[in-house]
Amino acid sequence: MKSVIINEKDNVGVCLDGSEKIPAGHKYALRPIACGETVIKYGEIIGRATQDIAAGEWVHTHNVKSHLDENVAYTYAFNAAKPEKGVATFLGYKREQGRAGIRNEIYIIPTVGCVNNVCIRLANAIKPYITGSIDGVYALTHQFGCSQLGEDNENIKQLLCSIALNPNATFVLFVGLGCENNGMDGIRATLAPYGRKNIEYFNCQDVEDEHAYGMQILQGFVEKAKDLQREEVDFSELCIGLKCGGSDGYSGLTANPLVGKITDKTVALGGSAILTEVPEMFGAEQLLMNKCKNEQVFEKYKKMIENFKAYYTKQGFPVYENPSPGNKKGGITTLEEKSLGCIEKAGSTEIVDVLAYGEQVKEAGVSALNAPGNDLIAATALAASGCQIVLFTTGRGTPFTPSCPR
Secondary structure (H helix, E strand, O other), X not given: OOEEOOOOOOOEEEEOOOOOOOOOOOEEEOOOEOOOOEEEEOOEEEEEEOOOEOOOOEEOOOOEEOOOOOOOOOOOOOOOEOOOOOOOEEEEEOOXXXXXXXXXXXXXXXXXXXXXHHHHHHHHHHHHHOOOOOOEEEXXXXXXXXXXXXXXXXXXXXXXXXXXXXXXXEEEEEEEOOOOOOOHHHHHHHHHHHOOOOEEEEEHHHOOOHHHHHHHHHHHHHHHHOOOOOEEEEHHHXXXXXXXXXXXXXXXXOHHHHHHHHHHHXXXXXXXXXXXXXXXXXXXXXXXXXXXXXXXXHHHHHHHHHHHHHHHHHOOOOOOOOOOHHHHHOOOOOHHHHHHHHHHHHOOEOEEEEEOOOOOOOOOEEEEEOOOOOHHHHHHHHHHOOOOEEEEEEOOOOOOOOOOOO
């Protein structure tokens, strides 16, 4: 049997070629493991044996359970690497305001789902006019913007405004209806402090022909964007998003550690990276807390984790209601194991900030973002925080193609 042992502390190895007794990507015992004894992978506890396990025996859900303690007390003990700083550039589109983009794109953003079809028709109608260096015109549709109140309404407004600020957006057109909760006045007020000259707005109820009005704006965008050219840009203007989905037993061995190396290199060159999927940090959150650059960032990170846990328990669900059936079939047994593989994407450097949902990245280095594990929602949140590109790894495979900035 071909196998790999990740850490010298481990009492399980990972089968690489598979057999009738142990599927590929699954674990086997390196030595006898007694009932109640902890199971170690990545040098960390991933669960506890529910029965005696013989050396060489398959280790999975039939003989291991989660070791998570929902009431664990968190402490802070800094433990992160300091990268050797370097200098590099990338080819991007410089912006009058904000960081450079790696795409030359035009976004059409509805303030409310009622005008989705208007935005889609505008995007389709402008396609024949796309020329030069323009990568595309995209209608970023959604079902929100009305029948929402309070914090819920504020969140969708903030998210849409943050997407409009993504560096890949050369021009942005906001299209509203005119009677929604998420009104255009609120959108304008939120974006006003940024002083962006590349954003236009209109409500369908305020113009005689919304299609003709929108097309006139978009044709002006195309005319200005078509001749833009990439230029050398300092690496400090790059921000990468870190995302995994459909994880299996190989994710924490191959793709995620590779992304972690890219993260470390990006940070060393002055760039930024954002890690999210908060529920998939459970079981590995203490390791991430110890990477926080100071006590203030640690407290923000701890609060994010505790609030997410409280939300789960308030709804009557255990925080370890994970991994998914596909994860388990691929070799992941517990949430701790999944999380330890997930956080490999963050590399070895310190966490410099904790971002709220829809908040823009502010510091070079790795930031943690408050967003769920759902692929579409998490990727959208990464784009809203300013990532020009999302490094998405998958073990089981996923049909997900982002419709947000890409």
